Amino acid sequence: MSLTVKLRISNQLNLNLGQTSINNKTEFYTPRIRTKPIYHSNPLISTTWHNKPITTMHVPSYSSSIKSSLIDPDGGALVDLVVPERERAKKKLEAEALPQARLTKIDVEWVHVISEGWASPLRGFMRESEYLQTLHFNCLRTESGSLVNMSLPIVLAIDDDTKTRIGSSPNVGLVGPNGDLVGILRSIEIYKHNKEERIARTWGTTTPGLPYVEEVITPAGNWLVGGDLEVLNPIKYNDGLDHYRLSPQQLRKEFDRRQADAVFAFQLRNPVHNGHALLMNDTRKRLLEMGYKNPILLLHPLGGFTKADDVPLDVRMEQHSKVLEDGILDPETTIVAIFPSPMHYAGPTEVQWHAKARINAGANFYIVGRDPAGMGHPTEKRDLYDPDHGKKVLSMAPGLEKLNILPFRVAAYDTVEKKMAFFEPSRAKDFLFISGTKMRTYARTGENPPDGFMCPAGWNVLVKYYESLQAEEALQQQAVLS
Amino acid sequence: MSLTVKLRISNQLNLNLGQTSINNKTEFYTPRIRTKPIYHSNPLISTTWHNKPITTMHVPSYSSSIKSSLIDPDGGALVDLVVPERERAKKKLEAEALPQARLTKIDVEWVHVISEGWASPLRGFMRESEYLQTLHFNCLRTESGSLVNMSLPIVLAIDDDTKTRIGSSPNVGLVGPNGDLVGILRSIEIYKHNKEERIARTWGTTTPGLPYVEEVITPAGNWLVGGDLEVLNPIKYNDGLDHYRLSPQQLRKEFDRRQADAVFAFQLRNPVHNGHALLMNDTRKRLLEMGYKNPILLLHPLGGFTKADDVPLDVRMEQHSKVLEDGILDPETTIVAIFPSPMHYAGPTEVQWHAKARINAGANFYIVGRDPAGMGHPTEKRDLYDPDHGKKVLSMAPGLEKLNILPFRVAAYDTVEKKMAFFEPSRAKDFLFISGTKMRTYARTGENPPDGFMCPAGWNVLVKYYESLQAEEALQQQAVLS
16 A cells, blocks of 8 residues: 555546646646545445545536535534524623633624634634644544544633633633623633644744734733633624625625636735736636536635734725725635634645635635645744745645635746747746745836836836835824924 | 433443442443454344444354454454565665665564554555555555554654655665664655644643653654565564464464454553552453453553653563562463553544554453553643543444444542552542552652552562662762762
8 A cells, every 4th residue: 555645646536737847847736626525435336535636536516406515514503603583682791791811803703703613623722622622633623533634723702810810710801902892702611821832733834924923922921711602783894894804604695696616715815916816717617618507716815903004904805895896806706705714824734724614615626726824934034934835735635625625726927928828848948937935026116117017007006005105104103203 | 313422321231340430420331342353244233333332232142262363453464474484584684785764663563563463454654645645544445445543653764864865765764773674665655744733633732741742753754754664584572472472363362372263452561550450350250251261361551652750661570570479470371472552642542543453452341440652741730531531432443344343430548458459439439549649759758558469479579660760760879979
């Protein structure tokens, strides 16, 4: 028996999204095409190994009665932890009388994530058994014995004083940053918050300068509290973007309404350039060629915590809407919504969370690119992660077998054709790679990127943002000087 | 659906090994009792969740024709990579003509481990896909789609020069520390050795002073080479202990010969004191009470790399033999053999490897204690790992479902009864905990431990070892001074 995973194999499928390398060694990946979970013990299926060529596939016949069950949520049912309206007054009274724990802004983002079922079947902040499984195995065993993927610890830290205040109470009231009651955590378990171990196992490094570590973990308490969550009211941000914050349940309904027979999700935390658009449109075309009649794109920007030099959410949402207005992406077959999770920048570990959460939202295809959830090393001149590890780890992750992983073809600016195009190693010198950092530098310095890099209306949004940023900085400097 | 793992549940089984806490909070663990793997999709089995009370169990009826299949090796068949004698001359010629990689002493220990099938179904040093699965998931997916546990990276590091020398050769000759040809690695893959990521994900810390890191990883090259292994000759050490080095195949044969209907493995790297013996004898008694007719103990000291202040292997083996001679353990129902693996001191991550390897040797019960594979923090005054995490992680680890995990009852010196006994929280003050460090201090200073701590003949072995060590040190000091 050989355990070898052939990651470099010829792609025998029509859906050839597989040319993924930007160096001279062209690599091909076989996308995993599944419409239903494959159970390992099914004797009719000879192999379930992800990266093997799949020679037969089931393409569903189109029907007008398709339900939102393109893919089952993890654990079989979507978790919904928002207290029904008629019970809220009573639960609020109860929460007021409980010992209380104060939530940070980012804790509230996690409450949002858990309460809407993005982390299904997780029903609250992790207890120690879930935390340990996440750190060691990147997956959780459900009561039925099957594994669901869970790669990031979703935990609530408390300090010594809060632990003392809680004492032996089995339940805790959760209070938001402004003092408003957010929810109740029930049947709690308090356990040690070994920060170094958490960081080392999540990021694979303890280098200083990891944004989530510095913002969230270092200042946090030395204890974690897990339990079953109840949320008193749906989480709202009142920032003019709440209408974009569709829950997994709302997304599944919308896919139904549009009679989607395939949903492909695209996670991003950057403005959409024409290379992204090329990729998404190409994916749709290829899904159509495979026999799907109505593939729907879920353009799904991350809306929680991001690092300081990323483009803010409101600017990104405006930029995305221009891309749709300009027809770069087709509004008929695209849903733009906000994914409420905070960002860890934990590369191969985090991309699993990004994919897993989209299963719960009903996506059965997930697009993965170069260095997903990666960033530059905080102190060395290199990427923090091997840019290929993200898609490799994702393609092998336990609990994601039912999701079809679509590895990116790398797009770059073709200086001959003057447009974004799939990179061709045979004429590498014609291509210009414009990284997120480079794009932000263009916008900040007022320099225009090459024609065809991004639709002009979308680009304008970025230019205006950086202009306003500079004006603000100038004002601040004046205030300091005067 | 709740994901909560109830680790503190009443133990409903006869096999009550479960009292594991040494503080006032008595905790009970339900040992997992399985005689056959439970497949998750089997509709006849309502739950496969490890720590649930198991209300029915299959106790095999005794038969004189029991075969070595108490438990299947991972992947279904034991890997054996030693070249048959008739082919050795030819393969040796081939290896001589190949580009070569030099092995360290510890690399050879891993060659030993892999070649005898302790790591089945692994057939060589890990390629990148196996390495990544190990780091992120602590398990490997086999071609059949099932998961086998694999928590430690079993990898071969090479430096830049060796990489250059190998060039594009698909095969590499492996040369031992003394220049002797050891084997061939075929269809190789060379990939980056990101040491920091490997250390962080394996140990959950990057603190300086981890013995395996300092001995093996820090001095190693920046590349890893994986491939299929062939070993020219069985690995021998010619240290007078080779007869203890039984392969998994030899152990399985011996269990057959003894007509074992249960095999319980005890991993150790320290001398056996009477607390260990109490535990092992108690386990046997309880297995008999459960209906097993001939449970056999595999007393299985680790024989590869250990840290400098651990007791050396030859001394330990002599001490173990005294324990059997003195009848503290029954030679009729005990097999003493050497487990050839090097030691990582990686706590919850490593204990999985220790358990998994014993599955391959035919053990279907595995005893796990406080802080398995742990050590003191190199720079802080605390254990490196939470002492309870090892058994918790082990009990939840993917790929170990078919193994019955037996958590320790903690034994300590009962100052009233003047013997090693199971700790009773109700009279905690009567008990004296004698750690490995404390035991070594006794032996080093010539102080006797309390009566009944260890059999006198076994203790003498330790005393003599430390005397010889001190004599040697004195000689060295003299040499330096003169």
